[in-house]
Amino acid sequence: MSDARQYFDLPSPFAMKRGGSLQGARIAYETWGSLNAAQDNAVLILTGLSPSAHAASNAEDPSHGWWEGMLGPGKAIDTRRWFVICVNSLGSDKGSTCPASLDPATGETYRLNFPDLSLEDVANAAQALVKSLGIEQLACLIGCSMGGMSALGYMVLHPGGVRTHISVDTAPQAQPFAIAIRSLQREAIRLDPSWHGGQYGDQSYPDIGMSIARKLGVITYRSAMEWNGRFARIRLDPEQREEQPFGFEFQVESYLESHARRFVRTFDPNSYLYLSRASDWFDMAEYGNGNVMEGLQRIRVEQALVIGVSTDILFPLEQQEQIAEGLQAAGAKVEFVALDSPQGHDAFLVDIENYSRAIGGFLARI
């Protein structure tokens, strides 16, 4: 096993849940550590909406990954013990086939001709990779945020495929507040005249829509409490201010702007739309005759750790409790950890100390 970004060619055609299929599709992934002879030490990480498969630095790519503090030798997800795989979601533009990819049938970029994407498709693509690596059962499946929903889909669709599960800041279905936020993000992009019905190019690109979508994301990924301590009402220095009417004046505005600038041209807008909608569609109730708890009870794992944070407004703690209750009712031994980290939904990326303690402790006991 090498430690660089690798590509896995999905079985072709790859059937999509809501109809249609992909020809010659692939997903990007990275690995850390080594698969043991018994092939029972594999950990799969499914990510949130925007991260790549580069969860942590490795030999070929020493740059810091999005979960650098969590993953590595001696860390909570200890790569001396575990063979860790992180997948770039199908439909995401960090190496996996997505709406910005070429459609081999036409030689043109898919754009809106990409078939409807669901998180079950993300899960199935990841599972196909796991199987191809000779892994019958994951020692642990970890899902963060959107990846937590993909993980639930993975487990309900592939019984026996997962021994233990770690659910991080996620939900068994999107609630209307989260749907409203994501719908507005999508609207900001698709109503940007430069989106051109998905036919944008480098010269005419929905920068404004993407910027608004990202800022709204950052606002809802964080918490008011954190910002009170961090930004309060601190003003920008005069030389940092914009010259235009109603330009930025407070540090919090400049913070949002810098986040947006880093995002706007590094994430394909159509791919964002597809993944965002897939998050709204996901619903464990589909697997339980319209009932979320029944759907969760169809999942079979030995043990699970469910973590959430009280300051998360996008995936509120009650939804983590639901997951914990559902998995427990299904027979799993479940640990439920409710953190008070001030950082909101993003706490799993920031409060490494508390998340490490919970995740490292759980993995040490399985």
Add this chain to the structure above:
Amino acid sequence: MSDARQYFDLPSPFAMKRGGSLQGARIAYETWGSLNAAQDNAVLILTGLSPSAHAASNAEDPSHGWWEGMLGPGKAIDTRRWFVICVNSLGSDKGSTCPASLDPATGETYRLNFPDLSLEDVANAAQALVKSLGIEQLACLIGCSMGGMSALGYMVLHPGGVRTHISVDTAPQAQPFAIAIRSLQREAIRLDPSWHGGQYGDQSYPDIGMSIARKLGVITYRSAMEWNGRFARIRLDPEQREEQPFGFEFQVESYLESHARRFVRTFDPNSYLYLSRASDWFDMAEYGNGNVMEGLQRIRVEQALVIGVSTDILFPLEQQEQIAEGLQAAGAKVEFVALDSPQGHDAFLVDIENYSRAIGGFLARI
């Protein structure tokens, strides 16, 4: 006193807090009930960002007002006892001078030549009206949402002008979360190419920016809890759906859209920008050597009722507690009411039963 919308000509020039002045400016207001001979039964209501002075129906305008359930004969704000005045904020476009008004100096619409607007200007304009009506001291000053901040400004700038105060779902200063939301709303408008630096017209109008701003407003005025019960994941009927890619699919999306449609062309975008920024600027700490509590302690009233709601994410309950503590430390007899209404910040417009009980009870005791 008549009961119709009336106009009060402000002293000219009317000096603005941050510099500049208005010539020939006016504010629109409505009244209910009669001022008694002692002139000690006047209640002034300062409104949130978007409402007009039409708080309730009256003889000349029988249409329902924005606080219809609260205000009238026999209601919590009993117009048989109180002479009630509601003012359309200076800078708002519901009859008061605002950026959409003609600048008498040029004969052109002010647009961005309107001077910087602060909530202290809103307060001073309202106070000038009160004085012109022969009222030395208000029996009660009621401020809701943005109007609650204007009310704090009124009281700190006009000592002795207010006997009792009712503070509804407001804050002594904008916190960074609220600033971030409002900044993003302003950005949606000013980055809409049809805003044209404030020079829009009926043919090219920032509909998209205004729609996004309004939807973001409605999302933050409400609460996730309410929507779970109200919308859950209910889908629109197929015939209600839009035909376009990524069009609305869930009821909550259609709810936001209907709110936005009612707002977009009924509120002047430049006026919205001015009032929104004024809300960010307002800070009681300015009156207390940089300290909010010290600023609040400069306010002198006999009694106060401070109401907030635990589900408000824009004006969180801790900020109402701050107001209550500050007024109490200044010597007022303060009642603090923390409600659990599920409707979020907008609870004062919806949960009339609980707000009536608190406000009616307080007014009955003064």
